C-alpha cells in the first residue's frame with residue numbers, strides 16, 4: 001500500500017547539504033514512488049519562532065520551493081505549499097497545545113539548544129514549536145514522516161499527542177500515529193569545522209557547511225578547509241567512532257554516491273586525506289552544482305514558483321479544512 005508522506009522544511013535561507021542528505025534526498029525518492037501521496041510543506045510559521053526580516057522571508061519561501069523542485073520533487077505529483085496560507089495549521093496547533101503536556105515539551109533537547117543560556121528571552125513559539133509540527137503532520141493523516149535525526153524527538157512527541165488526543169476524546173484512530181522515516185546511517189550530517197556539531201544554517205561560519213546554492217569553487221574550497229585529524233585515512237570502520245571528522249566526511253561521500261562505508265574505507269585506507277577530499281569534492285560538485293544552477297534558474301521565474309504554492313495550497317487546504325471540521329465536531333465547538 002502507498003504511504004501518506006508529510007514533511008516540512010523551514011524557509012530560513014541557506015539550505016545545506018545536511019538538509020539535502022538528511023531529508024530532501026529522501027523526499028525525492030518518496031515522490032518518485034507512484035504509490036505514495038506526498039506533501040512537502042515550506043514551514044514559514046516555524047521560521048518566525050526566531051526573528052525574521054519579512055522581505056527576506058518572502059524570498060526564502062520561494063527559494064525553498066525552488067530547492068524542492070531543483071532537487072527532483074515534481075510539483076504535479078507532490079503537493080508543495082506554505083504553511084501560513086492554511087489557517088488550519090495554527091488552529092490545530094492551539095487545540096493540540098491543550099493536549100500536549102508542558103512536561104513533554106520541557107524535555108525537548110532542540111529547544112534547550114536553540115534557546116541557549118537565556119531561556120527567558122526565547123519566544124513562546126520556539127518552546128511550543130513541536131506542537132505546531134504535530135499539527136502539520138496530523139492534519140493530513142500522514143503515515144510516514146521523512147526527517148533527519150535531529151527531528152526524531154519531535155516526532156515521538158507528535159505520536160504521544162496523537163495517542164493522547166484519541167484516548168481523551170475516545171476517538172480511536174482519529175489521528176493516525178505516524179512513523180518516522182529516518183535513514184539508518186548518516187541521518188545527521190555534521191559541521192565541516194567540528195565533527196561533533198550538527199551542520200546548521202545558524203552556524204556563523206559559512207565554511208562549516210555546503211550550501212545548495214554554492215558554486216564549484218566554493219565547494220572545493222570548503223572541502224579543502226574541512227577539519228580532519230592528523231592520522232591517515234582509517235583502516236577499519238570501528239576507528240570512526242573516535243574520529244568524528246573522518247566519520248562525517250566519509251559518511252557524506254557514502255550517502256552522496258550510495259557507496260558502502262566498507263568499500264570507501266578499503267579504497268582509501270592508509271592514504272592521505274587530500275586524495276579522498278579530491279574525490280569527495282568531485283562527488284559534491286557533480287551532485288550539488290546541477291541543483292544549484294536549477295535553483296538559480298527557477299528563482300528568476302517568481303510567477304512559476306508562486307503558481308506551485310497556490311496550486312499546492314488549494315489541494316492541501318481541502319484536506320486540512322476537512323480534518324478541522326471533524327476536530328470541531330469532536331471537541332464540541
Ligand code: TYM
Pocket residue numbers: 006007008009010011018019020021022023024043046132133134136137145146147148149150151186187188189190198199200
Ligand atoms: P529544518 O528546517 O531545521 O530542517 C529540514 C530537514 O533537514 C533535516 N536536517 C538535517 N539532517 C541531517 N543532518 C543535518 N545536519 C540536518 N539539518 C537539518 C531536518 O531533520 C529536517 O528533516 N521542525 C522541522 C520542520 C517541520 C517538519 C514538520 C518536519 C515542521 N513541520 C512536519 C516534518 C514534519 C525543522 O525545523 O526542520
